Amino acid sequence: MxxxxxxxxxxxxxxxxxxxxxxxxxxxxxxxxNPGVISAGKLAQTYLQQEVTxxxxxxxxxxxxxxxxxxxxxxxxxxxxxxxxxxxxxPEASPAASTPLAAARGIADDVDPAPEFVPxxxxxxxxxxxxxxxxAAALIAIRTDAALxxxxxxxxxxxARGSPLAVIRIMGSxxxxxxxxxxxxxxTNPRTDQVIANAAADALASMTLLSENGRDxxxxxxxxxxxxxxxxxxxxxxxxxxxxxxxxxxxxSDVDALVGRLFQLAEERNRPEAMRRVxxxxxxxxxxxxxxxVFQTFIATGRLVDGTAVRLRDMIRDPSPDVRQEVARTLQxxxxxxxxxxxxxxxxxxxxxxxxxxxxxxxxxxxxxxAAAEIVPxxxxxxxxxxxAAAESLAKLGNVIRADPALTAQVVGSLSQTxxxxxxxxxxxxxxxxxxxxxxxxxxxxxxxxxxxLLNLNETxxxxxxxxxxxxxIGDRNAxxxxxxxxxxxxxxxxxLAALGALRTVGTFQLDEAIFDYTKTQxxxxxxxxxxxxxxxxxxxxxxxxxxxxxxxxxFFRAGxxxxxxxxxxxxxxxxxxxxxxxxxxxxxxxxxxxxxxMKLQPPQxxxxxxxxxxxxxxxxxxxxxxxxxxxxxxxxxxAQIAARQYAEAVAFAGESIKNDPKLMPDxxxxxxxxxxxxxxxxxxxxxERLATEALKLxxxxxRFRARLDAAIRKSKE
Numbered sequence: 038m039x040x041x042x043x044x045x046x047x048x049x050x051x052x053x054x055x056x057x058x059x060x061x062x063x064x065x066x067x068x069x070x071n072p073g074v075i076s077a078g079k080l081a082q083t084y085l086q087q088e089v090t091x092x093x094x095x096x097x098x099x100x101x102x103x104x105x106x107x108x109x110x111x112x113x114x115x116x117x118x119x120x121x122x123x124x125x126x127x128p129e130a131s132p133a134a135s136t137p138l139a140a141a142r143g144i145a146d147d148v149d150p151a152p153e154f155v156p157x158x159x160x161x162x163x164x165x166x167x168x169x170x171x172x173a174a175a176l177i178a179i180r181t182d183a184a185l186x187x188x189x190x191x192x193x194x195x196x197a198r199g200s201p202l203a204v205i206r207i208m209g210s211x212x213x214x215x216x217x218x219x220x221x222x223x224x225t226n227p228r229t230d231q232v233i234a235n236a237a238a239d240a241l242a243s244m245t246l247l248s249e250n251g252r253d254x255x256x257x258x259x260x261x262x263x264x265x266x267x268x269x270x271x272x273x274x275x276x277x278x279x280x281x282x283x284x285x286x287x288x289x290s291d292v293d294a295l296v297g298r299l300f301q302l303a304e305e306r307n308r309p310e311a312m313r314r315v316x317x318x319x320x321x322x323x324x325x326x327x328x329x330x331v332f333q334t335f336i337a338t339g340r341l342v343d344g345t346a347v348r349l350r351d352m353i354r355d356p357s358p359d360v361r362q363e364v365a366r367t368l369q370x371x372x373x374x375x376x377x378x379x380x381x382x383x384x385x386x387x388x389x390x391x392x393x394x395x396x397x398x399x400x401x402x403x404x405x406x407x408a409a410a411e412i413v414p415x416x417x418x419x420x421x422x423x424x425x426a427a428a429e430s431l432a433k434l435g436n437v438i439r440a441d442p443a444l445t446a447q448v449v450g451s452l453s454q455t456x457x458x459x460x461x462x463x464x465x466x467x468x469x470x471x472x473x474x475x476x477x478x479x480x481x482x483x484x485x486x487x488x489x490x491l492l493n494l495n496e497t498x499x500x501x502x503x504x505x506x507x508x509x510x511i512g513d514r515n516a517x518x519x520x521x522x523x524x525x526x527x528x529x530x531x532x533x534l535a536a537l538g539a540l541r542t543v544g545t546f547q548l549d550e551a552i553f554d555y556t557k558t559q560x561x562x563x564x565x566x567x568x569x570x571x572x573x574x575x576x577x578x579x580x581x582x583x584x585x586x587x588x589x590x591x592x593f594f595r596a597g598x599x600x601x602x603x604x605x606x607x608x609x610x611x612x613x614x615x616x617x618x619x620x621x622x623x624x625x626x627x628x629x630x631x632x633x634x635x636m637k638l639q640p641p642q643x644x645x646x647x648x649x650x651x652x653x654x655x656x657x658x659x660x661x662x663x664x665x666x667x668x669x670x671x672x673x674x675x676x677a678q679i680a681a682r683q684y685a686e687a688v689a690f691a692g693e694s695i696k697n698d699p700k701l702m703p704d705x706x707x708x709x710x711x712x713x714x715x716x717x718x719x720x721x722x723x724x725x726e727r728l729a730t731e732a733l734k735l736x737x738x739x740x741r742f743r744a745r746l747d748a749a750i751r752k753s754k755e
Contacts, residue, residue, distance in 0.1 A: 085111070089119050093126075098134040105143030109150065117151060120144070124157035128164050137161055138168055145174035152181045159187040166203040173207040180213060189219045192237075195230065202236045209240030212276040214269045217244060221261045225254040227464050231497075234465070246279050248358075249390040251422025254464060296326040297333070309343040316348050321357035328352065328360060332367045341371075350379045353396070358389040365395035372402040381411050390420035397430040406441050409434045413448055416455045416472075421463060428452070428471035435478020445479060452476060470499035477507045485511050492523045501527075502535040509539030517544040521551045530563040537569040546581035549574065549589070571601070578608040586612075590630075599634040606631045625656035629670060636677060643680035650674040658697075671701060672708060679712045682724065688731040695737065706732075706742040713749035722753035729753070 091104035105123065108116045123140035141161055144150045154175070161172035176184040188208060192201040205223070208216050223229050223237035238252040250256040264272060296315055303311040315327035331345050350373070352364045361383070368376045376399070384396045393415065400408040412434070415427035431438065431448060438444050452472045460469040473491065476484050484507060491504035505523075508516050520543055524536045533555075540552060555561040555570035578586065586609050593602035610627045613620035628649040635646035654670040656662075671694050678687035691705045709732045716725035729746040732738075 085115065092119065092123055092139055093136050095134055095139075098139065101134050101136060101139035102142050105139040106146050107143075109143040109147045112151075117153070121154065121157060124154060124161070128161070128168055135168070137164075138171055141168065141171035141175045145171060145178050147178065150175065150179050152179050152184065155179060155181065155184045155187060158184075159191070162187070162191045162204060163201075169201075169203045170207050173204040174210070177207065177211045177213070177216065182215075185213065185215045185219070188216070192219065192223065192233070201233065205233070205236040205240050206243070209243035211244060212273040214264070214267070214272040217241065217261070217264065217272070220244070221257055224252075225258045225261075225464075231465065231467075245276065249420060251390055251394075251420055252465075252467075253421035255421065255462075292322045293326045293329060296323060297330055300330060300334075309345075312342045312345055313348065316345070316352065321355075321360055324352070324355065324357065324360050325363055328363045328367055332370055335371065346371075346373065346375070349373075350376045353379050353383045358392050361387070361389070361392045362395045365392060365399045369395070369399035369402060374403050374405075377403050377405055377408065381407065384411060384415075390418075390423050393418070393420070393423045394426040397426050401430050401433045404434065404437050406434075406437050406444055409438050409448065410444060413451045416451050417459070421468060424455070424459065425467050425471045428455070428468065428475045431475040432471070432478065435475065439479050445481075448475070449479065449481060466497040466500060470497055470503055473500055473503035473507065477503060477510050480510045480512075482511055482513065485513060485516065489516070489519055492519070494528075498529050498532055501529075501532045505532065505535040505539045509535075509542045512542040514543055514545055517548055520544070521548055524551075524555070530566055533561070533563070534566050534569055537566060537573050540573050541576045544573065544577055546577045546585065549577070549581065549585070552577070575604045578605060579611075581608070583609060583612055597637075599637045603631060603634045606634060621656065622660070625653045628653040628656075629673070632673060632677065636673075636680075641680060643677040646677045647674065647681060647683075650677055667698075668701065668704060672704065675705065675708050676712075679708070679728065684724070684728045684731050687728075688735065691732070692735050695735070699737070702738065706735075706738060710742055710745040710749070713746060714752075717749060717752045725749050726753040 085108075088104040088107050091100050092108065093101075095101040095104060105120065108120055120140050120143065123136045126136045128135050128137050141158060144154055144158070158172045158175050158179075161168045163169060164172075173188060176188050188204060192205050192208070194201075205220070208220060211217075220237045220241045224234050224241060226234070229237070234254070235252050238250070238254070238257060241257055242248050242250060245260070247260065250260060267275070300308060300311055300315070312327065312331065315323055315330070318324050318327070328349070331341065331349060335341050349364055349367060349371075353361055353368070353376070355361050355364065365380070368380065380396050380400055384393060384400075387393045387396060397412055397415070400412070409431060412427050412430050416424050418424045418427065431452070438448050452475055456469060456472050460472060463469065473488075476488075488504040488507040488511075491500055493501075496504070505520065508520060517540060520536050520539055524533055527533050527536065537552070537555060540548065544552065552570055552574050556567050556574070558567070561567050561570060581589075586605055590602055590605045590609065593599070593605065606627055610624055610631065613624040613627060617624065632646040632649035632653065635642045635649070650670060650673050654667065654674060657666050657670065675687055675691060675694075678684075678690060688709070691709060694705055695702045709728065713725045713729040713732070716722070716728065726749075729749040733743065733746050
């Protein structure tokens with residue numbers, strides 16, 4: 038990441054230089070009447086002013102960056118004052134061009150930047166990612182104890198503004214032993230937040246090119262024991278030499294651009310040959326760029342260039358670990374089932390830890406039991422990073438493992454041995470958590486006691502989440518009380534979320550009050566968790582008795598929580614429908630209640646209410662329902678149809694109702710005419726006209742209603 042940043046900065050400076058030259062060429066000072074008497078001092082002052090103006094007002098960031106670089110290089114008091122002013126300027130929110138950012142970049146690019154800028158640069162840490170990266174790069178360039186101490190303070194402060202991850206990544210570009218010490222401390226300190234520790238380990242890998250150490254704090258601790266005794270300059274010289282040997286020549290990003298451009302210039306019929314030549318290049322950088330181009334082309338076109346699939350499978354044996362890793366990532370993205378055997382063959386002999394991790398990731402989507410069998414031994418891999426990835430891969434392959442009893446037994450045995458042995462030596466707890474996650478999809482009831490035992494605040498968040506997920510996967514309803522009891526004391530929102538989700542399968546509706554409590558802000562502060570609690574409550578409704586469900590429906594009615602009343606009523610209706618004909622009348626009443634609840638929502642949902650009203654009315658018409666019941670449902674259905682703007686359907690229903698019972702005509706027509714008037718009042722004249730026009734098609738309607746409908750139509754046209 039840090040290397041990529043440096044390459045991008047170099048390209049940016051090249052562009053900035055071009056822009057700067059163009060600006061100076063078009064804005065040369067006019068000079069005196071006699072051009073021969075212009076003093077060098079005056080010209081320098083003019084250029085200085087141009088640079089100051091560009092630094093503070095340049096339209097493009099590249100212009101400001103170039104101006105800052107030039108000012109820093111002047112090494113004069115005036116120039117330093119301008120840079121100090123620029124650093125003190127307030128960064129704007131999402132600016133098109135930032136003056137403090139340019140100043141920080143100018144300092145970072147200087148060969149010997151002044152230490153006086155350290156306090157101002159420290160103030161830019163945490164502003165946002167871009168400012169933080171540039172400020173960190175500048176502080177690393179200054180290299181004084183004060184500069185590096187400011188970085189250490191920022192990345193070690195849990196309350197630091199913004200994320201320190203960007204700063205940690207930039208620290209990985211340093212070759213300073215003091216920076217390495219800070220990163221090692223972050224990686225190996227068990228109190229460090231895991232995300233920060235992982236970022237620090239990645240930065241160390243970037244700094245040292247020791248990718249095999251991964252995120253293993255023990256490995257980095259061992260490395261530091263030998264590295265710390267080296268003189269500072271020897272430490273730096275060794276890192277620089279490693280980088281020269283590992284990353285020679287042209288920047289990879291430049292090679293990518295070159296390869297992509299040449300491929301686009303090739304004729305369509307020649308592109309397979311062009312791709313083949315890149316993938317078979319003797320230069321690893323070009324092969325790496327070619328592999329990336331293969332996937333980019335696939336994403337853009339939906340197909341592979343002819344011949345590249347076979348070549349990719351063969352390239353998993355490439356001499357370069359960087360190429361092998363990129364090939365594995367590409368095969369993962371392609372989900373190429375035919376790459377299974379080449380991937381497995383390479384996994385067995387792969388010397389690079391990072392590539393082993395990438396190969397496992399490529400094997401997972403193929404979803405083959407043979408992959409699982411070959412991954413199991415990697416639980417004992419010398420690299421902790423690989424062992425964790427192996428457990429994570431087994432978790433993702435759980436379904437295919439569970440289908441094979443012999444393989445399941447092998448996996449269970451290996452995971453158990455890892456938990457009893459190596460996982461206990463991992464201070465991060467990541468291997469233990471990953472192993473527990475691998476047990477989850479196996480749904481092994483024998484693990485239930487172990488999962489319950491892991492509900493302990495001494496375990497990591499990840500382990501507790503995995504244990505709860507394991508209980509949920511087993512689905513033993515007897516575990517519900519234990520999960521609820523743990524939920525009450527769990528301090529972490531993410532673990533509570535897992536518990537609320539697991540209660541869908543281990544809970545019963547006897548826990549309804551305990552689960553519903555977590556829909557309340559005073560009990561559960563996290564909005565996502567409150568939603569999860571409600572979803573679990575709804576999922577358990579089928580387990581509730583009619584009496585208990587009715588109690589909840591009445592409770593939600595009194596509270597005016599009709600959105601919550603509806604799923605309860607619908608579950609009651611399911612139970613009643615299953616008991617027809619004994620519960621037919623009760624079902625009709627419930628349908629009417631559901632329709633009413635939909636209409637009381639804010640905003641109402643008349644389209645959802647209509648079928649429930651209609652079914653309830655149909656029942657009462659067929660079973661000699663009381664006149665008031667039929668009238669009430671007729672009005673409710675008609676009003677819902679009008680609210681849903683189903684005007685033709687509403688009028689047809691009104692006509693049918695009047696035909697079946699002429700005594701309903703005044704009530705039905707009053708609803709239609711009032712609705713037309715109301716639509717005019719709320720500035721919906723077209724709807725008013727449509728409704729009134731449809732209603733006038735009815736026969737045997739009192740003249741007074743026709744007059745009102747005609748008036749509504751005239752009103753709609755005013």
